[in-house]
Amino acid sequence: MKRSVAARLLVAGGTAAVAGAVALAAPSLQASAAAVGSATGYAGQNGGTTGGNGGTTVRATTGTAIHQALCGRASSSTPITIEVQGTINHGNTTKVSGGSCNTAADKIELKEISNVTIIGVGSGAVFDQLGIHIRDSSNIIIQNVTVRNVKKSGSPTSNGGDAIGMESTVRNVWVDHVNLEASGGESAGYDGLFDMKDNTQYVTLSYSKLSNSGRGGLIGSSETDTGNGYVTFHHNLYTNIDSRTPLLRGGIAHIYNNSYVSLNESGINSRAGARAKVENNYFKNSMNVLGTFYTDAAGYWQASGNILDNVTWSAKSSDTNPAGPSMPSNTTVSIPYAYQLDNAACVPALVAATAGANTGSKTSNGSCSSPNPTTSPTTGTPTTPPTTPPTTGPTSAPSGTNLSIGAGADGSSKAGGTSYGNVVDGSTSTYWSPSSSTGYVSVKWSAAKTVAKATIREASGSSIGNWQIKNGDTGAVLKSGSGAPGTQTFTGTALKKLTFEITSSSGTPRIAEFETYAS
Secondary structure, three states: OOEOOOEOOEOOOOOOOOOOOOOOOOOOEEOOOOOOOOOOHHHHOOOOOOOOOOOEEEEEOOHHHHHHHHHOOOOOOOOEEEEEEEEEOHHHOOOOOOOOOOOOOOOEEEEOOEEEEEEEEEEEEEEEOOOEEEEOOEEEEEEOOEEEOOEOOOOOOOHHHOOEEEEOOEEEEEEEOOEEEEEEOHHHOEOEEEEEEOOEEEEEEEOOEEEEEEEEEEEOOOOOOOOOEEEEEEOOEEEEEEEOOOEEEOOEEEEEOOEEEEEOOOOEEEEOOOEEEEEOOEEEEEEOOEEEEOOOOEOEEEEEOOEEEEEEOEOOEOOEEEOOOOOOOOOOOOOOOOOOOOOHHHHHHHHHHHOOOOOOOOEOOOOOOOOEOOOOOOOOOOOOOOOOOOEEOOOOOOOOOOOOOOOEEEEOOEOOOOOHHHHHOOOOOOOEOEOOOOEEEEEEEEEEEEEEEEEEEEEOOOOOOEEEEEEOOOOOEEEEEEOOOEEEEEEEEEEEEEEEEEOOOOOOOOEEEEEEEOO
């Protein structure tokens, strides 16, 4: 594929349950428990997703115990919460029969059932080379677990290769704070991490990590399987994925506040009439992050507030229609629920602190700062968000709104591993550094802003000599000095670009944040 020039920073959970696979003693019941938090997005529609709330709770340490808990219910719809601890694998997972279940030996089978929560507790729950299979079921919650290395071929074989797969009239599933991992692509025997097929609707994937896979996930198995949809993806981290983040065939998806790093071939692939609302996501070091790819069956998108940091695009062809480089919308999508939208510049740091299993089920508080810790039924201690490295210069923010949040950025050549977008992401744990001892970085807006104050926050180890703050539109110098610049005020100026230029330095300049204010 022919690539164009990279587009940079465009704002475009008892007692012990069954211990073995043969001895099937009845699992012990506990007081009623509930999933952490409430279903968000489309999983909160169509009557909502409550899982096993209001029912009994069972602790399971094997896959067989999970199946037995399902089969021991009064009916296939009796609410139950299954708290899972330890490693679930092929060696401890067998088929269990009963009137309220339909299980299998080689996977966690949630088939022809409803009102179930599976939640990891204690030191964690890992489904190792064993997928979770949802068929003809509804009102399911999966929370705080890791599913890893599920194969569709090779040894062992499980679940068609999907880490979590939904198929055949599935309704209302909420998957939250999970890790979905692979160790390779289709050629190594792996398939999708999060797949929905054959009439699956009202699903949310939130605060989760998906990594190291050839395929992130899909909605619709073919160009004619278009009866799926109403799916929300928010506050997830996708890293080192070749494609399908997700692949959409028909239906509607809402994709917001996700962090994407190293999408190697393509990202959000809307095709066969699908419509996606894509807003306030952060895409970094990736290719073809949005568009219609590998088909001539067009899909559509409404994109806004996204940040593109070192994104490259293929040229258009008969089966490739990339949305880049500026990602203009070609449809409109109406979202029926209320939601809290974080600024895209905050997303990488926010998602790093909240997404995945065993993070204390933290969620965004919408302030681009500390996440909300949520009380969990786990017996472990929630982790603490990573601390930022020490900085030089000012340690408190000036009053007023930081105009750089949500703005774009560019500059002179940058040192490896750094990014222009790091100076406007609201985090002092990331930074931009020039490729030499001098250089410049700019904050830019699509419409003119009046700026009268700038704060330059340096990362640890930074060294700056002489510097200038300039009107990026005209080149006029608004302020100059030497050493740590800190906070500088100047005559209020209407401009679309403000530049901080380092004209000399005895060491390595490192700019963590370039904040701008109207007064």
